[in-house]
Amino acid sequence: MKKLMAVMLFTALVLFLMVPSLSWADDAAASYKAKCAVCHGPDGHGKGAVPSLVSDKVKKAPDAEVEDFIANGGPAKKATHAFASKGVDAKAMVTYIRSLK
Numbered sequence: 221m222k223k224l225m226a227v228m229l230f231t232a233l234v235l236f237l238m239v240p241s242l243s244w245a246d247d248a249a250a251s252y253k254a255k256c257a258v259c260h261g262p263d264g265h266g267k268g269a270v271p272s273l274v275s276d277k278v279k280k281a282p283d284a285e286v287e288d289f290i291a292n293g294g295p296a297k298k299a300t301h302a303f304a305s306k307g308v309d310a311k312a313m314v315t316y317i318r319s320l321k
């Protein structure tokens with residue numbers, strides 16, 4: 221009986237922890253569609269002058285660097301990518317980009 225209680229508590233805890241992280245993933249996906257897909261494409265492959273977000277370059281870049289590019293426009297502070305001031309969670313966006321194939 222005690223064991224069953226423990227299993228139930230554990231399951232409840234896991235569900236509780238999963239719900240916010242799932243909605244947060246949805247947020248990044250929705251935000252990507254609304255704010256990035258126009259240029260980088262729905263699956264991040266880019267086109268023309270717009271670089272792919274699933275390139276080896278981006279894959280090898282540290283999270284902090286990609287995050288800075290999205291939030292502040294990177295070292296050159298590109299205004300087009302100052303998304304921190306446009307309501308984008310750059311950290312969640314990096315995780316989302318990493319999930320694209």
Ligand code: HEC
Nearest residue numbers: 255256259269270271277278286289290298300303308313
């Ligand atoms: C207006 C078109 C446009 C939009 C919208 C846009 N990007 Fe970009 N993005 C570019 C271009 C062009 C570059 C090329 C880099 C540069 O400007 O130096 C780039 C570069 C990048 C890079 C660096 C890639 C590399 O190879 O170093 C990342 C990461 C990135 N964008 C992520 C995003 C994310 C995430 C969003 C949405 C929040 C977004 N971009 C929205 C056009 C866009």
